[in-house]
Amino acid sequence: MKVLPPNLSESRFRAALDELASIVGNAYVLASEDALTEYADPFVPGPREQRFAASAAVLPSSVDEIREVLRVARAYALPLWPVSTGRNFAYGGAAPRLTGSVVLDLKRMNRVLEVNETLAYALVEPGVTYFDLYAHLRERGSKLWIDPAAAGWGSVVGNALERGFGYTPYGDHAAMQCGMEVVLANGDVIRTGMGGIEIGRAWQLYKPGFGPSYDAMFMQSNFGIVTKLGIALMPRPASYLLAHARFREEADLVAIVEALRPFKLDETIRNHAVIEGAIRFAAGISSRSQWYHGSGPMPDGAVAAMAKQLGIGWWNLRFGLYGAPEVVEAQYAIVRRALLRVRGAEIDAARYSGDQEPAAGGDRNMAGIPTMAAFRMLDWRGGNGAHVDFSPICPFTGGDAMRQYLVAKTRAAEYGFDYYGGFTAGTRHLHHIMAIIFNRDDALESDAAEDLLRVLMSDARAEGYGEYRAHLAYMDFAAAQYDFNDGALLRFSETIKDALDPQGILAPGKSGIWPRMWRSRRGYT
Numbered sequence: 001m002k003v004l005p006p007n008l009s010e011s012r013f014r015a016a017l018d019e020l021a022s023i024v025g026n027a028y029v030l031a032s033e034d035a036l037t038e039y040a041d042p043f044v045p046g047p048r049e050q051r052f053a054a055s056a057a058v059l060p061s062s063v064d065e066i067r068e069v070l071r072v073a074r075a076y077a078l079p080l081w082p083v084s085t086g087r088n089f090a091y092g093g094a095a096p097r098l099t100g101s102v103v104l105d106l107k108r109m110n111r112v113l114e115v116n117e118t119l120a121y122a123l124v125e126p127g128v129t130y131f132d133l134y135a136h137l138r139e140r141g142s143k144l145w146i147d148p149a150a151a152g153w154g155s156v157v158g159n160a161l162e163r164g165f166g167y168t169p170y171g172d173h174a175a176m177q178c179g180m181e182v183v184l185a186n187g188d189v190i191r192t193g194m195g196g197i198e199i200g201r202a203w204q205l206y207k208p209g210f211g212p213s214y215d216a217m218f219m220q221s222n223f224g225i226v227t228k229l230g231i232a233l234m235p236r237p238a239s240y241l242l243a244h245a246r247f248r249e250e251a252d253l254v255a256i257v258e259a260l261r262p263f264k265l266d267e268t269i270r271n272h273a274v275i276e277g278a279i280r281f282a283a284g285i286s287s288r289s290q291w292y293h294g295s296g297p298m299p300d301g302a303v304a305a306m307a308k309q310l311g312i313g314w315w316n317l318r319f320g321l322y323g324a325p326e327v328v329e330a331q332y333a334i335v336r337r338a339l340l341r342v343r344g345a346e347i348d349a350a351r352y353s354g355d356q357e358p359a360a361g362g363d364r365n366m367a368g369i370p371t372m373a374a375f376r377m378l379d380w381r382g383g384n385g386a387h388v389d390f391s392p393i394c395p396f397t398g399g400d401a402m403r404q405y406l407v408a409k410t411r412a413a414e415y416g417f418d419y420y421g422g423f424t425a426g427t428r429h430l431h432h433i434m435a436i437i438f439n440r441d442d443a444l445e446s447d448a449a450e451d452l453l454r455v456l457m458s459d460a461r462a463e464g465y466g467e468y469r470a471h472l473a474y475m476d477f478a479a480a481q482y483d484f485n486d487g488a489l490l491r492f493s494e495t496i497k498d499a500l501d502p503q504g505i506l507a508p509g510k511s512g513i514w515p516r517m518w519r520s521r522r523g524y525t
Contacts, residue, residue: 002033003053005078005100016076020058023068028059039103041095043386046450052095052472057103063227067187073505080104081507082225084126084158090389092472097509112136120144120233121204126157130370144233145368147171152370157229161219167365170234171272179203180215181228185501204230222507223500236354237322241332242363243349245339246313253315254398255342261396264427268331273319276422278307281316283380297413320366383439390456392465394430407459408434415452476523479512
C-alpha cells in the first residue's frame with residue numbers, strides 16, 4: 001500500500017480494513033492503487049506526489065453501517081473523509097485534506113426518500129445526483145423543478161453542504177435546505193429542526209424547530225456526517241423567459257451591476273442571474289486556439305475581436321423571469337428598458353411555457369434541467385485541462401465588482417492566464433468565480449496556477465474580501481484570513497470540533513478546522 005494513515009502501522013491498518021470489510025463487504029473496501037485513483041484530486045495544482053492521497057475508501061450503504069464504520073475508526077484512531085459523490089472538482093474532488101485518511105464514500109446511499117408534490121420538497125440521501133433527482137421527478141410526471149448546480153453529476157446533498165448555488169429562483173441551495181439527519185463521530189444520530197420530533201411531520205418545512213438551530217453548523221464543517229437532507233423544489237411556472245444581454249465595453253461592468261441590483265432587491269429578477277466575461281462565455285462554445293495563438297493571456301484586442309465574431313459581449317448578462325405570461329412580459333419590459341440605458345447594449349430573450357425545455361446547454365440550468373455543459377471549459381487552453389477556482393464574495397456594487405475584476409485580471413495576466421470568470425447574483429452579494437484553467441500535464445502551468453490562487457486570495461484579503469469556498473490546498477489559508485479578534489471564529493469552530501469529535505476522526509482539516517490531535521498538521525500539504 002502506497003499511503004498509510006498517519007500514526008498507524010501497516011499491520012494495524014490491515015486489521016482496520018478487515019473490520020471495515022466485515023461491515024460493508026469486501027467489494028466496498030478499496031485499497032489498491034488502481035481503485036484509489038478515483039479518490040485522487042484530478043485538478044490539484046502544483047506537485048502531485050502524495051498530496052491529499054487516500055489510504056483507502058469504504059462505501060457504506062446505510063446509517064447503521066456508517067455507525068459501525070465510525071466504531072472501527074474510533075478504535076484505530078483512523079481519520080475518515082466523508083464525501084457524497086466526490087465530484088467537488090476545482091475544490092479537491094474526493095481527495096482528503098489529511099493525506100492517508102480513509103475516504104467515506106456515501107454514493108451507495110442514493111435513494112430519493114420522499115417527494116412532496118403539495119408542499120414542494122424532496123428528502124434525499126447523499127448519493128442522489130441532480131440527474132437522479134431530475135429523472136425521478138420526470139418519471140413520476142411531477143410538476144416540480146430542481147435547481148441544478150453547474151455540473152449535473154454532483155450530489156444534491158454535497159452541493160448544499162458546500163453552499164453551492166444554481167440558476168433558478170431556488171438557486172441558493174443552502175437557503176433551500178431544510179432538515180437534516182446527521183451521524184456524529186460518537187455514532188449518535190440526530191435529526192435537526194422539526195425532525196427532532198419522532199414522527200416529524202414538518203421536518204422539511206420549518207428549519208429552526210425549537211431552541212437552537214443547527215442545520216448551518218453542518219455546512220462546510222467536519223462536525224458530522226449528513227445522511228439525509230431536505231431540499232425545496234420549485235413549482236413549475238406557467239411560463240418563463242430566458243434573456244441574454246450583451247455589453248460591448250469592459251468598463252460596462254459597473255453599470256451592469258448597478259442596473260441589476262434593484263431588480264434583485266425588489267425580486268423582479270428572482271433567479272441567480274449571471275454576468276459572464278467574454279472568455280467564460282466563449283469557452284463554452286469554442287477553444288482558445290480559434291481566436292489566439294500567442295503565449296500568455298489573450299490581449300484585449302483579441303478578446304474584443306472574438307466577442308464580435310461570436311456575437312457576444314465583453315460582458316454577458318443572462319437572467320430568467322418566471323410566472324404568468326403577462327407578468328413576465330411586464331417585468332421584461334421594465335428590465336430591458338433599464339439595461340438598454342447602457343450605451344451599445346443589446347438584449348434578446350426566448351419565451352417558453354412551463355412544460356417546455358430550452359435546447360441550448362447553459363440555458364437549460366435556468367429551466368431546472370441538469371447538464372454537463374460547464375466542463376466544456378476544460379478544453380479552452382488545450383492539453384489535459386484542469387482548473388482551480390478563486391471564489392471571493394463581492395458586495396453587490398459596481399465599484400466592488402470592478403475592483404475585484406481588475407485585480408483578478410491583472411494578476412492572472414502576470415502568471416500567464418486569461419481572466420475566465422464572472423459574477424453570479426445573490427440578493428445583496430455577488431459570487432465572483434474566476435477559474436484558473438491550466439494543463440495538468442504541464443508542470444510549469446500547474447505550479448503557476450497554484451501560486452496565482454494564493455496571491456489572489458492575499459489580494460482579496462488586503463481589500464477586505466474573503467473566499468466562501470476553497471480548494472484543499474488553501475483551506476488553512478482561507479480560514480486564517482477570517483482574523484477578527486485574532487481568529488476567534490476558528491477558535492470557536494475548533495472548540496466545537498473537540499467537543500463533538502475528541503478523537504478527531506471526522507475530516508481533519510476540513511475548512512481549516514483541525515481537531516486537537518491533528519492540529520500540528522495545519523498548513524502542511
